[in-house]
Amino acid sequence: MIRKNRCFTWCVLLMAVAAATVTTGQISEEKNEGALIGVLTSNAPKGDQAIACKRLAIYGSEKAVPALAPLLADEELASWARIALEAIPGPAVDGALREALGVLEGRLLIGTINSIAVRRDSRAVGALAQKLAASNADVASAAAVALGHIGGAEAVRALEPRLANAPGGVRSAVAEGLILCAEQCLAQDEAAQAVKLYDAVRAADVPDQRHLEAIRGAIHASQPRCKNLRTGFPILPDLCPR
Secondary structure, eight states: OHHHHHHHHHHHHHHHHHHHHHHHHHHHHHHHHHHHHHHHTTTOOHHHHHHHHHHHHHHOOGGGHHHHGGGGGOTTTHHHHHHHHHHSOSHHHHHHHHHHHTTOOHHHHHHHHHHHHHHTOGGGHHHHHHHTTOSSHHHHHHHHHHHHHHOSHHHHHHHTTHHHHSOHHHHHHHHHHHHHHHHHHHHTTOHHHHHHHHHHHHHSSOOHHHHHHHHHHHHHHHSOOEEOTTTOOEEOGGGSOO
């Protein structure tokens, strides 16, 4: 009986210590975030601000977005700010990146587009579609690839017309975007739509690399498929149960 009581007491103590550790850890993270935000909003050296951005990728929350968003326009700190913004969850980040699309230019704009692609923000599709007509070919190309990463019917509608009339360099990126959309269709078991997109790229005047990617994708999409009974995901025929 004494041994049982002793075990019970130790269990209670261990649970109390664990709870205290979690609480202390949360408080520590909040303090870290506050201190890092303070560095960004101060006159600290650029190197210190860059390190703060990098650490906010770990400790940051939506509270850090107002301090990080202005740095998207900073030539020296924009890439560091995007490291944090890409990692921080929540709609505030996506809103800040979409807002930056309307004011940034050149390399800074391309970087922001790439971050939107990483986050796959479907609400940015309309703004990215407009960038397909940008006079800067690198901006238009980044927008095309970003639309591919986001995927979906709206992205496809924006990309398909540009496959015929976009400038040569941009057209290759448009083809890449459509191939990425096709891959998403295939992952969602929409093989017919995937084949349609692959065929569009195969028929277009694009570099050989894109043609090869489209041919390979079309062959893969055209293969008979079955589904894993446990996960529901499609699998190749040679893996199907006999």
